[in-house]
Amino acid sequence: MTSGFFWLDTAIKVAVILGAMLTGALVVIFAELKIGAHMQNRPGPYYAGGRFGWAQPLADGAKFIQKEDLIPSAADSAVFKLAPYIVVAATIATFVVIPFGPDLVVRDLDLGVFYLLAISSLTTLGVLMAGWSSANKYSLMGGLRAAAQLIAYELPLVLAVVAVVVQAGTMSLNGIVAAQAEPIFTLGSTEVAVPFLLKGQILGFIIFTVAAVAELSRIPFDMPIAESELTMGYLTEYSGIRFTMFFLGEYLAMISLSAVAATLYLGGYWAPFIPGDALNFLGPGILLAKVAILVFIIIWIRWTWPRLREDQLQNLAWRWLIPLALLNIVLAGVFKVVF
Amino acid sequence: MAEYSTAKQRRIAFPFSGLYKGMWTTLKTLFQKTPTVFYPDMKEIPVPRARGVIALDPDACTVCMLCARECPDWCIYIEGHKEEVPPAKEGGRVRTRAKLDRFDIDYALCMYCGICVEVCPFDALFWSPDYEYSEYSIVGLLHDKERLTGWLATVPPPPAVES
Amino acid sequence: MTMDERLMHRSEVAVSVELQTPDMTLNIGPQHPSTHGVLRLVARVDGEKIQEVEPVIGYMHRGYEKLAEVRTYAQITALVNRIDWVAGFANEIAYIRAVETLVGIEPTERAQWIRLILSEMARISSHLVFMSSYPLELGATTPLFYALRERERVLDLLESVTGGRFHPNFNRVGGVKSAAGGGAETKKVSQDLPVGFFSQTRDAMVKVLAVCDQIDELVTGNELIKARTVDVGVIPADKAVSYGISGPNLRASGVAFDLRKHEAILPYDQVDFEIAVSEHGDCYDRYVVRLEEIRQSSRIILQAIDKIPSGPLQAKVPRILKVPRGQAYVRNENPKGEFGYYVISEGGRMPYRLKIRSTSFSNLSILPWLLKGALIPDLVAIMGSLDFVLGDVDR
Numbered sequence: 078m079t080s081g082f083f084w085l086d087t088a089i090k091v092a093v094i095l096g097a098m099l100t101g102a103l104v105v106i107f108a109e110l111k112i113g114a115h116m117q118n119r120p121g122p123y124y125a126g127g128r129f130g131w132a133q134p135l136a137d138g139a140k141f142i143q144k145e146d147l148i149p150s151a152a153d154s155a156v157f158k159l160a161p162y163i164v165v166a167a168t169i170a171t172f173v174v175i176p177f178g179p180d181l182v183v184r185d186l187d188l189g190v191f192y193l194l195a196i197s198s199l200t201t202l203g204v205l206m207a208g209w210s211s212a213n214k215y216s217l218m219g220g221l222r223a224a225a226q227l228i229a230y231e232l233p234l235v236l237a238v239v240a241v242v243v244q245a246g247t248m249s250l251n252g253i254v255a256a257q258a259e260p261i262f263t264l265g266s267t268e269v270a271v272p273f274l275l276k277g278q279i280l281g282f283i284i285f286t287v288a289a290v291a292e293l294s295r296i297p298f299d300m301p302i303a304e305s306e307l308t309m310g311y312l313t314e315y316s317g318i319r320f321t322m323f324f325l326g327e328y329l330a331m332i333s334l335s336a337v338a339a340t341l342y343l344g345g346y347w348a349p350f351i352p353g354d355a356l357n358f359l360g361p362g363i364l365l366a367k368v369a370i371l372v373f374i375i376i377w378i379r380w381t382w383p384r385l386r387e388d389q390l391q392n393l394a395w396r397w398l399i400p401l402a403l404l405n406i407v408l409a410g411v412f413k414v415v416f
Numbered sequence: 417m418a419e420y421s422t423a424k425q426r427r428i429a430f431p432f433s434g435l436y437k438g439m440w441t442t443l444k445t446l447f448q449k450t451p452t453v454f455y456p457d458m459k460e461i462p463v464p465r466a467r468g469v470i471a472l473d474p475d476a477c478t479v480c481m482l483c484a485r486e487c488p489d490w491c492i493y494i495e496g497h498k499e500e501v502p503p504a505k506e507g508g509r510v511r512t513r514a515k516l517d518r519f520d521i522d523y524a525l526c527m528y529c530g531i532c533v534e535v536c537p538f539d540a541l542f543w544s545p546d547y548e549y550s551e552y553s554i555v556g557l558l559h560d561k562e563r564l565t566g567w568l569a570t571v572p573p574p575p576a577v578e579s
Numbered sequence: 580m581t582m583d584e585r586l587m588h589r590s591e592v593a594v595s596v597e598l599q600t601p602d603m604t605l606n607i608g609p610q611h612p613s614t615h616g617v618l619r620l621v622a623r624v625d626g627e628k629i630q631e632v633e634p635v636i637g638y639m640h641r642g643y644e645k646l647a648e649v650r651t652y653a654q655i656t657a658l659v660n661r662i663d664w665v666a667g668f669a670n671e672i673a674y675i676r677a678v679e680t681l682v683g684i685e686p687t688e689r690a691q692w693i694r695l696i697l698s699e700m701a702r703i704s705s706h707l708v709f710m711s712s713y714p715l716e717l718g719a720t721t722p723l724f725y726a727l728r729e730r731e732r733v734l735d736l737l738e739s740v741t742g743g744r745f746h747p748n749f750n751r752v753g754g755v756k757s758a759a760g761g762g763a764e765t766k767k768v769s770q771d772l773p774v775g776f777f778s779q780t781r782d783a784m785v786k787v788l789a790v791c792d793q794i795d796e797l798v799t800g801n802e803l804i805k806a807r808t809v810d811v812g813v814i815p816a817d818k819a820v821s822y823g824i825s826g827p828n829l830r831a832s833g834v835a836f837d838l839r840k841h842e843a844i845l846p847y848d849q850v851d852f853e854i855a856v857s858e859h860g861d862c863y864d865r866y867v868v869r870l871e872e873i874r875q876s877s878r879i880i881l882q883a884i885d886k887i888p889s890g891p892l893q894a895k896v897p898r899i900l901k902v903p904r905g906q907a908y909v910r911n912e913n914p915k916g917e918f919g920y921y922v923i924s925e926g927g928r929m930p931y932r933l934k935i936r937s938t939s940f941s942n943l944s945i946l947p948w949l950l951k952g953a954l955i956p957d958l959v960a961i962m963g964s965l966d967f968v969l970g971d972v973d974r
């Protein structure tokens with residue numbers, strides 16, 4: 078599959094991933110609209126594109142493109158314009174290390190997990206830039222609150238991942254999947270391997286998922302966006318394409334964090350009883366199925382639960398999740414040494 | 417006297433079972449049929465007494481002006497004149513009858529209270545449940561005598577009542 | 580700036596005025612996404628904590644009491660159900676009882692029972708709106724649709740009897756609207772309950788109870804809701820009484836006072852129901868009390884359907900109603916609280932003065948005391964739990 082010419086290969090891989098993920102984001106937007114609607118006993122989009130309204134996200138995109146591009150006169154123009162692109166770029170950059178198959182990864186870095194967490198925290202920077210440059214008191218407050226929330230939940234995220242790294246022994250995502258594919262016992266002639274979720278990382282999985290939902294600023298953690306001042310927080314002054322970038326960035330991050338969770342805890346592109354060479358074909362499908370389940374759960378939670386207050390949110394992160402994550406690391410280390 | 421909100425109900429306890437019960441409810445609803453009526457392809461039939469629009473029977477109207485007087489919004493505009501009608505019998509006196517020239521209801525002001533229909537002593541006004549008469553311009557909401565007479569065809573028979 | 584100086588320059592309080600103190604003046608409203616209406620709160624906040632709040636009302640003042648001076652009694656009935664538009668029927672009852680007291684005509688039995696049934700339906704309708712909007716303000720978007728779906732059934736029932744969903748205009752002096760038309764011998768189309776009303780009501784009540792259970796599962800037991808509402812916005816019983824709070828807000832603070840039991844103007848003594856009382860007085864209690872009131876209302880309706888006697892719908896009244904000189908004050912248990920009308924008549928077709936004691940105006944008066952020291956997200960939770968409607972506040 079490789080043409081031997083490194084930059085061409087990388088360019089093709091990046092283009093494929095970009096296209097696939099942007100389409101995926103549109104699919105996730107549509108899924109959120111439809112699933113949310115049916116959970117509320119209403120049909121959701123049904124007009125745009127025929128009976129199921131599948132063209133609704135495209136129609137929304139077209140609508141946003143033709144909107145007027147407003148920049149507040151007091152705003153810091155360069156920072157204001159740059160902020161959405163930083164958020165989207167940081168999110169897309171995380172897809173570089175996510176493996177869709179043993180060879181289907183743009184670049185399998187040895188520091189895969191480290192790179193992932195570092196790049197995805199750049200979104201916090203984008204949020205701060207958006208809040209500050211809008212020259213609006215509520216945007217600034219909203220941006221600061223959002224940044225506080227994102228920083229607070231980075232720590233449990235990172236600590237939960239550390240436990241997985243301890244158990245797998247490597248930071249490369251391909252290596253982590255391979256570590257999960259190693260059989261832990263044999264049953265007759267079949268070797269049985271289980272993903273990390275069942276190998277003692279349940280607490281870690283829960284912490285990671287809660288922290289991921291908070292990183293996405295979704296209900297139940299969307300206080301920055303649904304402020305009681307009743308403006309959109311740091312997003313108030315954005316309109317048109319710039320707003321679409323933030324919007325897309327959120328859904329891309331949803332896919333990205335779900336893919337990371339699936340890779341770290343659920344086995345990624347590996348499934349039991351599938352021989353190694355078929356994984357290159359079936360791998361993307363398996364990973365996407367796991368991502369779909371996690372995305373469904375995130376959407377499900379969004380339409381069911383109310384939101385937490387800001388101080389309760391911070392309470393949860395600092396007083397509960399971080400100690401639990403540290404405990405998780407200790408336990409993972411103990412299991413690794415003892416078993 | 418019933419007492420509610422017990423301490424047990426208010427407590428937040430570890431397995432957080434309330435959260436999962438809520439998720440189960442939405443999951444069940446996800447697979448149910450939606451009760452939405454897809455207007456304008458499907459339409460609900462309103463009940464016979466629904467107050468949609470007022471219909472006028474111009475032959476029954478005697479220009480007594482009671483409806484215009486009693487309307488709380490003063491949205492009914494009536495003009496009429498008196499005509500002479502030849503006597504019924506030979507040698508009788510000439511009678512006068514009132515003739516309706518103009519009967520307009522301004523639906524931009526009308527608050528659909530029904531007082532006009534109720535006070536009319538001559539059976540000239542009726543309620544009809546028809547509601548699809550939106551206009552692009554507010555001038556179109558002033559229904560004149562011909563249009564009001566046209567609504568008469570949409571007046572349903574009254575529903576049977578429980579005794 | 581002192582509070583008095585700020586009161587004088589209230590109209591000039593801009594959106595982001597920096598005071599010399601570290602407090603910030605925040606202007607919330609008059610446009611809110613929540614369904615309360617056009618309420619403006621001028622809040623002085625220190626970071627997140629509210630130091631002082633001043634509600635500015637009047638954006639929805641429609642001049643009911645002035646309008647009533649130039650309208651006949653029958654016309655006022657049509658206007659009055661628009662005060663608290665969420666539960667239209669309930670607003671007419673106290674008014675028509677006041678006029679009946681002045682005229683000296685008693686309503687017929689059947690009319691009283693029909694008024695009771697429709698009144699309880701209005702109560703269910705209003706509380707279902709609360710069930711839909713309150714979790715929405717806290718972030719849970721789904722109970723809105725479940726509650727409003729069932730509210731449609733109740734509104735359809737109201738429409739099948741009265742012709743209007745929100746503004747029934749069905750009460751008349753001496754009973755309810757008995758015939759379509761005030762004509763002498765024409766048009767005796769009876770406006771009694773249509774055939775099928777009883778069976779449809781029974782179905783609707785089953786569905787309403789089912790949705791109460793659904794909302795129970797989604798909201799009452801939900802730990803996040805509890806974290807947002809338990810011990811938030813506590814109103815002690817003595818403060819509630821001294822500020823004039825009434826209705827479910829009062830009962831949630833532990834005061835077991837319900838006008839339906841103590842001073843009923845409809846035959847509530849012939850049906851068996853309980854009033855929901857709770858002792859903590861926080862937002863969670865106010866929500867739970869209203870949920871239980873829906874259940875009790877459906878219980879009342881099911882009993883009333885069986886007990887309703889047959890008979891005329893309206894007592895004999897003269898065609899042109901002339902009300903003798905006098906004054907009457909009648910109060911009723913509206914869904915939101917105690918709602919009263921004070922009618923002064925000097926003889927003639929129009930009242931001299933109609934004073935409306937509206938529930939939400941008094942319920943709102945506790946906001947400055949209640950919100951002191953609250954966080955801004957709590958402001959939303961507390962205001963929602965008081966369940967006021969601006970049409971009711973401003974009249």
